[in-house]
Amino acid sequence: MIRTGDEYRNGLRDGREVWIDGERVSDITGHPAFRPIIDVKARMYDMQHEAAYQDRLTYVEDNKRNTIFYKPPKETRDWTDKVTAVDLVMKDIGGVVTRVGDETIGEVWSLIDGRDVLAEFDPRFADNVDRHVQNIFDNDIFHVSANTDPKGDRSKPPQDQDPDMMVHVVKETDAGIVIRGAKYETAAAYADQAFLKPTVGAWANEKLSDYAVGCIVKMGAPGVKHICRSGFAGRSDPKDYPLANRFDEVEALVVFDNVLIPWEDVFFYRHTKAAQYIRATLHRYSAFPYVQRLLYVADMMIGAAMWNAKQTGLDKLQSVREKLADLVCYREGINAHLTASITLAEKSPGGLLMPNQSLLYAGRVHACSQLPAMMHIARELCGGQICVTPNAAAFEAPGSGEWLKKFYSLNEEWEAEDRRKLLAFARDLLNSDYAGHRLTFVQFAQAPHFNHLAAVYGAFDFEGPLDFVRKAAGLSDKVLGAKKQ
Incomplete structure (x- = not known):
């Protein structure tokens, strides 16, 4: 079939x-x-x-x-x-x-x-x-x-x-x-x-x-x-x-x-x-593969940024490692929400197994709301050359090509063509018209941010925090009636 x-x-x-x-x-x-x-x-x-x-x-x-x-x-x-x-x-x-x-x-x-x-x-x-x-x-x-x-x-x-x-x-x-x-x-x-x-x-x-x-x-x-x-x-x-x-x-x-x-x-x-x-x-199932895509976007940002740091020899600097760690935390935050939503999955009214709704929707907020900041961190790590590097034709043409090969060759391992390819990839991932379009798409494809937060509010079980504070603060039993309102 x-x-x-x-x-x-x-x-x-x-x-x-x-x-x-x-x-x-x-x-x-x-x-x-x-x-x-x-x-x-x-x-x-x-x-x-x-x-x-x-x-x-x-x-x-x-x-x-x-x-x-x-x-x-x-x-x-x-x-x-x-x-x-x-x-x-x-x-x-x-x-x-x-x-x-x-x-x-x-x-x-x-x-x-x-x-x-x-x-x-x-x-x-x-x-x-x-x-x-x-x-x-x-x-x-x-x-x-x-x-x-x-x-x-x-x-x-x-x-x-x-x-x-x-x-x-x-x-x-x-x-x-x-x-x-x-x-x-x-x-x-x-x-x-x-x-x-x-x-x-x-x-x-x-x-x-x-x-x-x-x-x-x-x-x-x-x-x-x-x-x-x-x-x-x-x-x-x-x-x-x-x-x-x-x-x-x-x-x-x-x-x-x-x-x-x-x-x-x-x-x-x-x-x-x-x-x-x-x-x-509508999104109790479909939010999962949608958020899962952002895991791969995070991997592309980490890979592009890390390769750039390795190319330029900056991967040993603590300040660079800290920014890479920020990208990793973003990536692993997505991974954790997805993994936990399956591990703690719930039976649906129709008898299917739906990802844990609170964890899934919270993961969607994390993945979508933090993406602009993560893209900017990746831009910082890739540097200004992603917006000033000439196109492939300039690297190939006699006259301009020789100079570009000279200034874009970093060492024996990293020659100009690999440097150009990485910068072109990073530019398209982070800086191009296509990159801007994809960022807007992520923010609105399933719903705008306020709707994402409304889904979190609707899926979260407030009973636990309410009862915990009621007992810890010594509130009277009368507030139980207020809690149900």
């Missing part, structure tokens, strides 16, 4: 409407802005078929070989297997990708936990959850998430402005519902389908709303239009920007122009309680 890279590429040639830089793309698999990241996803599919990786990326059940990434977690080993699988992929491709499916499938697992809530309103919708979880699993579908609407004027409800500023249902038919609106989404143009749901409640005390809709949308369906931002890949020589040219995950404003969603693809519709429940539980 596992796909190949070519099967994935062929699935993208479905006539989907994709626009970038004012032009409609006829075949995104060959377009310079999309081809590199599509090749990365295709590589992930192909790895599952190779003897060196197959036993650690897939498993056999009922005589079917399935992907580890989409296996619903029911025991600790399911999570450790996923950790191993992600590690294999990242090291094989030599970089970090986030939106490739395993970090969004968790949002569908959250629907399993909300199945009974959905069934209260319509049993058909609960059955749709079961079917889609199995369909994604069986067919190895590249599944992404559609979250953020344009929103328009946020001081006004959507009904008081252009109603399309937030996705809503405009019509019911025997075949399904018809939706209008738009969502911003990473990887939508080269994914198979997306789980669309409201970003925030577009309602006050309403029990029913046309904006409370959650469904599966096929990315090549009639009426779906992908209007993509300019890509970083292909703008410059890969020798100068090695990360941007391989791992740019292109976002799009995905427009839904009267798109028909068959009833079998609807998870909830109109019931605000169902929409609010799903939003509240």
